[in-house]
Amino acid sequence: MAWRARGWLAAALGWLFCLVLLSAVPVRAWELHGFADLRSGLRLRDADHQRRALLNEARLQSQLSHYGTLALWQLRADLVADEAAPETELDLERGSGPLDLREAYVLLTPAAAVDVKLGRQILTWGTGDLLFINDLFPKDWQAFFLGRDEDYLKAPSDAALISLFWGAVTLDIAYMPGFEADRYISGERLSYFNPLLGRRVGRDAILQVDRRSRLLVEDEIALRLSRTLAGYELALYGYDGYWKNPLGFAPARERMTFPRLRVYGASLRGPLGAGLLHAEIGYYDSLADRTGRDPLLPNSEYRFLLGYERELARDFTAALQYYLERLDAYGAYRRSLPAGQRPRDENRQLLTLRLTRQLLGQNLLLSLFTYYSPTDADGYVRGLVNYKATDALALFAGVNLFAGRHAATFFGQFEDNSNLYGGVRYSF
Amino acid sequence: MHPRFWCVVVLLLLVPAPLLALNAQEIVERANQAAYYAGADGRARVEMTIRDASGLERQRRFTLLRRNEADGRQRFYAYFEAPADVNKMAYLVWKNPAAEDDRWLWLPALNLVKRIAPGDKRTSFVGSDFLYEDVSGRSTREDTHVLLEETDSHYVIESRPKDPASVEFSRFVTRIDKQTFLPLKADYYDSSDRLYRQVEALQVETIQGFATVTHAVARDLLRDSSTENRFSGVAYDLGLNERIFTERFLRRPPREVLH
Numbered sequence: 001m002a003w004r005a006r007g008w009l010a011a012a013l014g015w016l017f018c019l020v021l022l023s024a025v026p027v028r029a030w031e032l033h034g035f036a037d038l039r040s041g042l043r044l045r046d047a048d049h050q051r052r053a054l055l056n057e058a059r060l061q062s063q064l065s066h067y068g069t070l071a072l073w074q075l076r077a078d079l080v081a082d083e084a085a086p087e088t089e090l091d092l093e094r095g096s097g098p099l100d101l102r103e104a105y106v107l108l109t110p111a112a113a114v115d116v117k118l119g120r121q122i123l124t125w126g127t128g129d130l131l132f133i134n135d136l137f138p139k140d141w142q143a144f145f146l147g148r149d150e151d152y153l154k155a156p157s158d159a160a161l162i163s164l165f166w167g168a169v170t171l172d173i174a175y176m177p178g179f180e181a182d183r184y185i186s187g188e189r190l191s192y193f194n195p196l197l198g199r200r201v202g203r204d205a206i207l208q209v210d211r212r213s214r215l216l217v218e219d220e221i222a223l224r225l226s227r228t229l230a231g232y233e234l235a236l237y238g239y240d241g242y243w244k245n246p247l248g249f250a251p252a253r254e255r256m257t258f259p260r261l262r263v264y265g266a267s268l269r270g271p272l273g274a275g276l277l278h279a280e281i282g283y284y285d286s287l288a289d290r291t292g293r294d295p296l297l298p299n300s301e302y303r304f305l306l307g308y309e310r311e312l313a314r315d316f317t318a319a320l321q322y323y324l325e326r327l328d329a330y331g332a333y334r335r336s337l338p339a340g341q342r343p344r345d346e347n348r349q350l351l352t353l354r355l356t357r358q359l360l361g362q363n364l365l366l367s368l369f370t371y372y373s374p375t376d377a378d379g380y381v382r383g384l385v386n387y388k389a390t391d392a393l394a395l396f397a398g399v400n401l402f403a404g405r406h407a408a409t410f411f412g413q414f415e416d417n418s419n420l421y422g423g424v425r426y427s428f
Numbered sequence: 429m430h431p432r433f434w435c436v437v438v439l440l441l442l443v444p445a446p447l448l449a450l451n452a453q454e455i456v457e458r459a460n461q462a463a464y465y466a467g468a469d470g471r472a473r474v475e476m477t478i479r480d481a482s483g484l485e486r487q488r489r490f491t492l493l494r495r496n497e498a499d500g501r502q503r504f505y506a507y508f509e510a511p512a513d514v515n516k517m518a519y520l521v522w523k524n525p526a527a528e529d530d531r532w533l534w535l536p537a538l539n540l541v542k543r544i545a546p547g548d549k550r551t552s553f554v555g556s557d558f559l560y561e562d563v564s565g566r567s568t569r570e571d572t573h574v575l576l577e578e579t580d581s582h583y584v585i586e587s588r589p590k591d592p593a594s595v596e597f598s599r600f601v602t603r604i605d606k607q608t609f610l611p612l613k614a615d616y617y618d619s620s621d622r623l624y625r626q627v628e629a630l631q632v633e634t635i636q637g638f639a640t641v642t643h644a645v646a647r648d649l650l651r652d653s654s655t656e657n658r659f660s661g662v663a664y665d666l667g668l669n670e671r672i673f674t675e676r677f678l679r680r681p682p683r684e685v686l687h
Contacts, residue, residue, distance in 0.1 A: 028686050033515050065516075067686060107680055115680060122539040151537040165676055228675075231522075231530050233543070269543055271528055276545040309545045315552075317545060361480065361653070362555035391486050391511035427512035 009158075009177070013119060017073070017106065028067040036060050039423025041084075041147040044401075047191050047416035049202035054189065054419050055146050056083035061102070076103035086188045086203065093211075095140060095155060095183050102156050117161040122154045123174055125224055125235070127267045127278035129354060130369060131323050133303045134237035134265040134282050136222055136244060137174075140183035145190055145400055145414060147421030155183050169227045176220040179212040181258060182244040185414075193413035195341065196249070200407050200416060209246045209256045218242070232270030237282070239263040248288070249296040259297050260287035275310025292329025295336040300328035315358040323350040342408055345375040363388040371411060378404030378412040397422035452573035455583050455604060462609040464502070464565040466638040467664030469495040471684065474659055478556045481652040487511060488554050491685040495668050500525040503673035504564065507685040518678045525567050534678035541675050550595055557646035557655035562627060570594075581606055597625070608632065608639035624650050636664045 041055035063076040078100040090097030105119030126135035130153070143152035157180040164171045185192045186207040194201045212218040220241030227234055239262065246256035265282030282303045289297035304326070309319035325348040327333055337343055350373045357366040365386040372379040384398040400419050404412020450458070476488035489510035495503045504521040508514045518534040528546035535542055549561040571587035578584070583604045589595045598621065603613040610632060616625035631643035640662055647654045672682045 027683055033512055035512070067681075069683075072680060115676065122537070124538055124540045151535075154538050154540075163676070165671075170676070271530070271546060274528075274546060276543055278543075311545055311547045314548045314550065317547075319545075361478070362552060388513075390484070391513075394513070425513075 013106070016118075025069045026066065027069060028065075031065050032062065033065075033428060034060065034062040035425050035427040037149070037423065037425045039147065039396075039421055041419050041421030043416070044418045044420060045416065047202060048200075049204040050189070050191055050416070051084065053084045054417070055148070055421055057081070057085075057148075063103075070108065072107040074103050074105055074107075077101050084189070093181070095143070113165045115161075115163040115165075117159075117163075120156050120158050121161065123157050123159060123161065123222075124154060125172070125237075127233075127269045127280050127307070128305050128323075129307065129309075129319055129321060129352070130371075131305055131321060131350070131352065133280045133305055134224075134235075134239070134263065134267060136220075136239045136241065136261075136263060138180040138182050138244065141185055142183050142190060145185070145417060145419075147398055147400060147419055155180070168229070169225070172224040172226070174222040176222075176241070178215045179218045179220055179242055179258065181211065181242075181246070184209075184245045190414065190417045193408045195408065198340075200413060202416075207246065207256055208254065210250065210253065210258070212242060212258050230270075232268060235267045237263070237265040237267070243286070243298060247298040251296065259289070261285065262287055265303075272308070273310075275308055278305075278307045278309075280305040286328075290329075292327075292332035293336050295333075295338055299330075299333050302326040302328065309354075315362065317354075317356045319352075319354040319356075321350075321352040323352070324348070325350075342406060347375060349373060349375045360387075373409070373411065376404065376409035376412065377406065378402075378409040380411040380414075392427050394425045394427070395423075396425070452575040452585055453568070455575065455609075456568045456573045456585060456587070456602075458609045459585075459602070459604045459611050460565060460568050462639065463611055463641075465496055465500075466640065467496075467636070469493070469666055469668040470664045471661065471666060471668075472659045472663075473661045474657060476554070476556055476558075476655055476657050478655045479653060486555070488556065493668055493672065493682075493684060495670060495673060497670075502564075503670070505673055505677070505682075505685065507681050516681070518681060520673060520675075520678055521564060522673070523564050529564070532675065532678060539679075541678055557625075557648045557653055558627070558657065559646075562646065576601065582612075605632075605639075610639050610641060624648070630656075633662075635662050638664055 037059040039055060039057050043050070043052050043054055046052060058081045060079045061076065063074070066073040080098055080100055085096065087096040090099055092101050101120055103121055105117055105121045107115065107117045109115055123137040124135060126132055132139070137157055138155040140152055140155040157176050158178060159174050159176045162173045187202050188206055191200050191202040194205050197205060223238040225236045241261060242258040243261045246258055248257035248259035250257050262285040263282050265280065267278065267280035269276070269278040284301040284303060286298050286300045289299060292299040304324040305321060307319060307321035309317065311317050327344070327346050330346040334343055350371060353370045355368045358364065359366070367384040369382040370379065381399065381401040384396065386394055386396040388394045398421055402411050402414040402418050404415060406412050472492050474490050474492055478486040478488070487510050490506045490508045493505040497503060502523040504523065506519040508517045516536040520532040522530040524530070531544040533542045533544055550559050553560050553563050571589050574586045576584045576586045583606060585602045585604060586599055587602065588599045589597070592598065596618065597616045598619045600614050600616045602611045604611050610629065613628045614626065615623055618624050626647045626649065627644065629641040629644050633640055633642045642659045642662065644657045645654055666684065668684060671677065672684060
């Protein structure tokens with residue numbers, strides 16, 4: 001059913017494409033760009049039920065665009081061959097297989113104050129740096145932890161984005177007719193902590209998930225109302241959909257689920273002293289378990305983020321963030337927690353530090369991003385060295401290091417996935 | 429009014445402005461206007477060639493839009509085409525002469541508008557030998573200026589920073605054309621008074637009545653590198669809408685940058 005509806009949507013988009021293209025005068029005719037990227041990564045130590053090789057990937061990205069007087073068309077697609085990938089079947093939602101369709105959209109301006117972007121697109125908003133509160137668009141955690149480029153943390157959505165502009169005020173409405181889940185960690189390649197088995201698992205216990213795939217029924221909507229005031233960017237957000245990771249459990253079907261979720265939030269970003277300040281809040285309303293009594297469903301949460309970034313010296317920047325997840329109905333959560341399971345803290349706190357140094361005429365980039373949670377007693381370090389040998393050719397190497405006192409915490413569960421990778425990219 | 433009064437006024441107006449003695453600060457103000465504020469707005473395509481000591485060349489290609497606002501404030505929009513890894517990136521600057529500039533970068537692969545923290549303006553612009561300040565202009569109030577020499581065709585101005593700790597030079601000497609007020613050459617000296625950096629206009633053309641540098645070079649004499657800038661498709665007074673210089677047009681390039 002879902003596939004038939006998607007096919008119908010694709011056909012409609014195809015007709016629109018022909019109609020708009022034929023009646024438009026090109027401003028910029030077809031342009032082709034892209035890159036070829038080769039990278040290889042391996043685990044720093046053996047993990048049960050997993051291969052040592054994490055990534056042996058050749059990727060060719062092609063980006064084709066056409067800019068006419070009526071519309072901007074863009075197609076961006078990756079052809080991927082990954083020897084280390086356990087999953088070879090094409091799945092455009094999970095991002096596995098030989099094709100990863102990143103973008104296929106048309107951008108129209110039907111009225112002077114309206115932009116409409118239809119089709120597959122990457123959506124991003126909010127103020128966090130590798131921390132997200134009101135950005136409920138899909139993330140690819142697997143790509144992020146595996147050692148792919150940071151760009152791949154954002155997974156595409158099939159969406160209609162409508163932007164309305166009144167003077168300094170902008171309203172963005174993103175409608176996703178089908179639920180766009182995160183590309184979550186399922187054990188196929190990266191090990192994770194399975195709370196039912198009470199241990200870290202890999203290919204021996206692939207996460208079984210109920211994918212919400214009923215088109216137009218299991219849909220999502222995200223809103224942002226924003227304006228700039230005296231150099232400060234202010235925004236209000238709303239979201240109606242589902243938890244992006246399969247955090248619920250349906251015992252009858254023995255499957256993980258994506259429970260209902262509604263989010264309300266706000267953010268601010270602007271200069272303070274010699275640096276840049278950003279703050280963001282959100283309330284995660286877990287509609288299926290508002291009382292917090294159901295141990296198989298996530299509780300509601302308050303989320304809070306405060307960050308400051310400044311240049312310490314020429315071409316050397318530091319950014320610090322404080323992040324808090326405060327569980328709602330914590331008492332009910334503790335009372336309903338199954339015996340033997342380690343309770344989480346009422347206030348999960350996280351600190352991040354990003355250091356970025358550019359050297360050799362900005363051709364050598366040294367980047368370090370560190371997550372540390374004092375409440376979970378775990379952390380995650382991302383290090384990257386990237387050297388642009390020429391305009392076209394870049395060489396890079398990086399690490400993803402996970403550590404934690406407990407196997408069940410967010411970063412602690414990935415300890416066996418600590419990895420080292422390197423590669424080369426040719427851009428055209 | 430007496431007709432003789434009008435004769436005096438007309439005669440005064442006919443006297444070429446440079447003949448009226450200008451002080452150093454006035455010359456620098458006029459040079460700043462000529463170099464960075466021509467017209468109400470402007471557009472140029474920029475081709476940068478960066479050559480390092482080993483002879484390796486790197487290219488940068490972008491279209492620059494500029495719009496003047498009140499009180500010396502300006503808005504800039506740069507749309508990058510080359511090298512390939514920055515293709516379609518867009519950079520927006522709201523220049524505030526009295527405060528830090530507001531800057532945003534559009535990262536197309538992430539569909540992300542990134543706000544950039546205020547930075548040292550003596551930092552290299554896109555890895556070239558031009559500095560951020562060479563592109564957007566240096567406030568004339570940050571230095572004290574002295575007229576060193578005045579020839580038939582040029583003023584020679586020496587500028588020393590009011591806050592020497594904030595910059596890498598101890599002084600710079602600028603040669604300014606008397607007719608156009610364009611700075612044609614600037615020599616920068618370090619704390620031991622050694623010449624280490626030069627910025628020079630290699631070609632000037634008159635476009636829509638505005639004297640315009642269409643070919644310039646910046647040389648780093650210590651690292652033995654240089655960057656040449658060639659400007660083409662220069663146009664002024666296009667009537668650029670202020671809406672172009674907002675987040676909306678970072679997300680989708682305005683038609684004005686794609687010509």
